[in-house]
Amino acid sequence: MARYTASALVLGVHNWGDADKIVTLFTRERGLIRAAAFGARRPKSPLAAGLQMFNEIEAELTEGQRLDTVRTASLLHHPKKLSEDLAAMSYGSFVAELVREFLPEKQPEPAIYTLLGKVFAAFETRNARIVALMAAYQLMEHTGLQLSYERCAHCGKLLEGDAFFSEQAGGALCAEDRAADAVPYPAQLREFLARIFAYDWRPNASSTVTRDNLLAAEQMLIGYLLWLLGHPLKSLVFIHQLG
Template sequence: MALYRTAAVVLGAKNWGEADKMMTFFTRERGLVQAAAFGCRRPRSPLAAGMQMFSQLELQLSEGKRVDTVRQCTLRHHYRKLSEDLTVMAYGSFVAEFLREFLPEGQPEPEIFDRLLAILQAFGQRNPRVTAVAAVYQLMEYTGMQLRYEHCVHCGKSIEGDAYFLPSAGGVLCAGCREQAAMEFPEDLRQFILHLRDFDWQEDKPVKIRSELLVRAEQLLLEHLQALLGRPMKSLAFIRQL
C-alpha cells in the first residue's frame, strides 16, 4: 500500500466498530479524504488526541481500495474554543458540513485549505455566527455554485443602488432584467454580503454588524444551500438547540 503524508483538518468523525473511527479530513494535497483510524478510541492510542473535530494535523496515511487508513498523526494545532464552547462548536460544524457536502473528494484545494485555517483561527476571536456566515459566503466562491452580486446575471450591467435578487437565476438582477419571482435587493444588504465575502481574516479591526442585515444575509445563504442540497443542513438543528 502506498503511503503519503499531508497537512489536514478534521471535518468529520464517526464511531466505527468497537474502538475505531471513520474520519473525514480536508487535506492540503488531496482535498477531502475519507480514512479509517483503527483503535483511535482506545485511551492509549497514539491517534486518540488527533482524531477530534477541527484538529489541525500532520498525517501519514496508506492508500486503500475503498478507504485510506491513518498510520501516524501529529497534532499541529488545537482550536480551544471549537472544542470547549458549544456555540462556537455549532457554528464551526456548519462550516465543516458545508465543505463535506459541496467539495468533491480527492481534489486538491490548497487555497481553500489556507482560508479554512484562517477561519478556524477566527472562531477563537470573533462572533461565531458572523464568522460562520462570512466563511460560507467566502468558501462558496470556490464551488462553482456561488451567486453573483456585482453585475446583473442576465445583461452584465454593473449594479448600483437597489436591485433585485433571484437565486435560481444566479444572483442579482437589474431593474431592466427583473423577473416576476425576483425579490427586492436593497443596496445596503448587497454591500453587506460583499463585505462578508471579501473580508480579510487577518484584519485586526472588529467587524461592524447591523443585526437586521446579518439575519437577511444568513437567510439568503441558508435558502440557497437548502435549494442546492434538497434539504436543510443537519448542523442547523445543533445551532437551534443553543
C-alpha cells in the same frame, strides 16, 4: 498501497465498528479525504488525541479504494474554543459540514486549506455567528455553485441601487431582468456582501456588522443552501434549536 503524508484539518469524526473511526480530513495536499482510523477509539491509541474535530494534524495515510487509512496523526494545533464553547462548536460544525457537502473529494485546494485555518483561528476570538456567515459566503465561491452578487446574472450589468435576487436565475438581477420568483435585493445587503467577500481575516480586520445586515445575509445564505440541497444542513437545524 501508496503511502503519503499530509497536513490536515479534521472536519468530521464518526464512530465505526467497535473501536474505529471514520474521519473526514481537509488536507493541504489532496483536499477532502475520507479515511478509516483503526483502533482510534481505544484510550491508548496514538491516533486518539489527534483525530478530534477541528484539530490541525500532520498525518501519514495509505491510499485505499474506497477509504484511505490513517497510520499516524500528530497534533499540530488544538483550537480551544472550538472544542469547549457550544456556540463556537456549533457554528464551526456548520462550516465543516459546508466543506464536506460542497467541496469535491481528492481535489487539492490549498487556498481553501489556508482559508479554513484562518476561519478556525477567528472562532477563537470573534463572534461565532459572524465568523460562520463570512466563512460560508467565501467558501461557496470555491464550489462552482456560486451565485452572482455584484452583477446581474442575466445581462452582466454591474448593479447600482436596489435590485432583485433569485437563486434559480443565478443570483442578483437588475430591474429589467427581474424573474418571477425574484425577491428584493437591497443595495445595503449587496454592499455588506461585498465586504464579506473582501474580508481578509487579518487579526485586526474589522468585522462589525449591523443586525439587519446579519439577518438579511443569513436568510439569503440559508435559502441558497436549502435550494441547493433540498433539505437543511444538519448543523443548521441544531443551531436553530440553540435559539
